[in-house]
Amino acid sequence: MSLSYHGSVRPMGVRRLSAAVVAGAMAIAAVSLAPRPAAADTPWLDVSEDGYASFSVPAAYVQANAGQVSQVVIEGNFGPSFGWAEFGLTRRGDVWSGVLGPLKPGLYSYQVTGDDTKSLKDPTNAAGVASTPLRSTFLVAGDSARLLADAPEGQGGKVETLTYEVKKQERSALVWTPPGYQAKAPGPKGPGPEGPGPKGYPVLFLQSGDDRSATDWLDLGRAKQILDNLSIQGAVEPMVVVISDGDGPAGDKDLRDLRKAVGDRYDVLRDPAHQAIAGVSEGGSQALRAALTTPGQFAYAGSFSGLLEESAGRVDAKAINRDLKLVRLYTGNVTDPAYNATNRLTKALKQAGVRYDFDGVNPDGGANWNAWQENLIDFVPRLFRNVSDHGPSAGHGPLKGEFTPPPAGTTPTPFVSEGGFVTFETTTDFKDAKHVTVWANVAPGGSWLRLPMSRDGDRWRTTVGPLDPWFYYYRLIVDRVAVKDASNPTKVTSEPAWSTFLVPGERSRLLSDVPEGKGGKVESLTYHSDVANQDRTALVWTPPGYDPDRAEPYPVFYLQHGSGQSYTDWVEMGRAKQILDHQFLDGDLVPMVVVMGNGNVSNFNKELLDNIVPAARAHYNVSSDPSQQALAGLSMGGGQTIGVLKAYPGRFAYIAAFSAGFGGGTGVDVAAINSGTKLFRVYVGDVTDFVYPSFMSGLTTMNDLGVHYEFDGVTPGPHGWDVWQKNLIDLAPRLFKR
Secondary structure (H helix, E strand, O other), X not given: OOEEEOOOOOOHHHOOXXXXXXXXXOOOOOOOOOOOOOOOXXXXXXXXXXOOEXXXXXXXXXXXXXXXXXXXXXXXXXXXXXXXXXXXXXXEOOEEEEXXXXXXXXXXXXEEEEOOXXXXXXXXXXXXXXXXXXXXXXEEOOHHHHHHOOOOOOOOOEEEEEEEEEOOEEEEEEEEXXXXXXXXXXXXXXXXXXXXXXXXXXXXXXXXXXXXXXXHHXXXXXXXXXXXXXXXXOOOOOOEEEEEOOOOOOOHHHHHHHHHHHHHHOOEOOOHHHEEEEEEOHXXXXXXXXXXXXXXXXXXXXXXXXXXXXXXXXXXXXXXXXXXXXXXXXXXXXXXXHHHHHHHHHHHHHHHOOOOEEEEEOOOOXXXXXXXXXXXXXXXXXXXXXXXXXXXXXXOEOOOOOOOOOOOOOOOOOEEEOOOEEEEEOOHHHXXXXXXXXXXXXXXXXXXXXXXXXXXXXXXXXXXXXXXXXXXXXXXXXXXXXXXXXXXXXXXXXXXXXXXXXXXXXXXXXXXXXXXOOOOEEXXXXXXXXXXXXXXXXXXXEOOOOOOOOOOOEOEEEEEOXXXXXXXXXXXXXXXXXXXXXXXXOOOOOOOEEEEOOOOOOOHHHHHHHHHHHHHHHHOOEOOOHXXXXXXXXXXXXXXXXXXXXXXXXXXXXXXXEOOOOOOOOOOOHHHHHHHOOXXXXXXXXXXXOOHHHHXXXXXHHHHHOOOOEOOOOXXXXXXHHHHHHHHHHHHHHOOOO
C-alpha cells in the first residue's frame, strides 16, 4: 500500500466569510436586552457565568471604520460542531446588539462584519489571533473546558521562538518547554529534580499545516494551556513540544532541518524512540507520511483530521510495526473532510497489517480547533510511556462507511441523514451569486444562525450537524436577499420565504406526524369579523372520535398567534396538530376542541368575544361554561390573552401567556381574577428572548398585586417557535383537569 495526499480542504472557520443579519420575523416591540450604548473603551462582549454572550457594538464605531452599513453580524465558530456561522445583531438606538447562548464550554473566535464584506476587529478585546488579525477570542468556562484555562501563574511551562535557517532562508518555530525545564544540565544529575534525568527530554513535533500558522496552536488550539495543565496534573511525561507551520517550501526536508535545529538548541533526545510527530489537517498528513512511508524517524505519530489516503502499492508493515510504538488517528464527524479519508485509510492499514489506534468518530466535532484541542488532550498523555488503553475516547463512535450526500439535484432538500446531519442545496438559479447562507434555528435553544454554503458547480451546498431531533425552519439568504428553498415543498403561509423540516428522534416525537388515520382533524372555520369588516378564517383541531352530537359539549381552547403571524402559524410552525394528536393518543389530553383564530385586529377583545367564540359555538359542539374554556397566546397573542383576563376576569377559567409580560396593575380586579381563574400559567424564553425584562417586571407586578399565577422558570431558548412549542406541550395536558 502506498499513501497519497489528497489536496487542501480548508475548514469553514478558516475562510473569509461574508455576513448578514438574523432577524426574527415574529418579533414584536423592541425591548433591548443588550448593554446600553457605551464609550469606545467599554467591552463589546460580555460573557455570563452560564455561557450567554452579549454583544454590543457601537454604531458610530462601525460607521467610522466601515462606512454606513445596513447589517452587522458576529462571525464565529458558533454553529453545529463549532462550525463557522453568522449571528445577526439588531440595531437598537446607537448600538448593534444581540445575545447568543448558552454556549457550550470552549474557546470561541469571532469578528464583526457589516454588509457581508466590511470586517472589523473588536478593539475592546485584547485576546486576538496572530494569523488572522481581525479575530478575537473568548473562553466559556466549564468542566469540559478546564484544561483550556490558564494555569496558575508561575506553574506552567514557557513558550519561546526558535529561529533557524533552511536553504539560507530564515524560518521559525514555537517551542514549549515544561515546568522546571533547564536548557543545559548543571551536572551529572541532569537538568534538575523536575526534569527527566541526565539524558534529556523527549520531543513532540506539532504541525499546523497549510492555511494555518504555528501561532494558531496557541491562539486557537490553546496548546500552552493544555500542556501546562496536563503537566501540573502529572498526566504527561516531561517533554519539549515544537510547533511549526509544517508548510515549508522544501516539504519534509524542512522537518529534518527543524529537528536538527531543535537538537542543537534544546536538551532533547535525538533518537527516534523519544521523538513524536502530530498535526492537524495537512499537518496530520505530513505526520503520517513521515511515520508510515519512512518508518524509523519517529516512534509516535498522530493525525488530527489528516487527509492521507490509499492509492496503490504497499507500505513496509513489518518496519512500521517494529519502529512505531503508536500510530493514532483522529477524525470529526461527517462534516470533517477527513471523515471519508480516515475511513479509507483505516481499511488500507488493516489490509496492509499495520497496527494503529483509532480515537473513534467525534460526534460533536468537525475539522476545527475545538475538535483538535480534544485530540491533543487525548494524544499527549500517550507519549513516551506505556499506555494500556488504546480504545476511543468516551462518547466517540465507529466509522460507518463513507458519507456521500445525494448527487446534486436528485432529491428534495434538505437531505436529513442518520445522526442529524443535514445537507442543504440550492437550485441552479444562484450560480452567479456571491454569498449564500442558510438562515435557520440551529443555535442553542433555537436561536438563529446563518450557515455559509459553498459553491458546488452551478449550485451551492453545505452539510451541517449534528442537529438535535426537533422541528427546524429556514430560508436561504442569497446576496442579502431572503429566498425560499424551491426544492422544499413545505410552506409557511405568513412567511413565504420559509421552509421547514424535521429531524426525527425521541426528542422530536411529539412534533412528528402520528400514523395516518390515528390523529385528530384540522378544519377551516369561516366567520364574519365586524371588527375587520370582512370574512375571516380560523383553523380548528378536533380530537380523534370527535362527536358533534355528544350530550356533553367539549371543552374549548382558543390558541392565538403572535405579531407578523396569522391563524395558520400554530399548525404550520407550532406543530399544534402533531402535539395535540400525540398527547391525546398518549392519554395525556382531555378531549377538547382547539380554535386558532386570526388575532390581527384593532380590538382583539371584541373580535374574540363577538366573532371567534360565537362562530366556534355555532359550528362545533363546544361548551359556553367559563370553567370549560381556555385562552392562550404567544407574544402579541399572549399580550392579548392577558388583556382579556384583565378586562373580563373569569370569562376563561384557564389562561396562559407565552413570551408576554403582564403589563401594569392599574385597574386590575385581583379578586375576580383569582376567584374566576383555575389556572393562570405564564412562560418566557431565556435571556435571548427580548421580552424577558418586561416579563420579569410583570412577575413583580403580579406579586405586588397578589395575582395567583404559575411560573416554573424560563424555557431555554429565544423569542421563537422552539420555546412556544415546548410551552404548548407543557400547557395542553394541564387544561380542564379536575
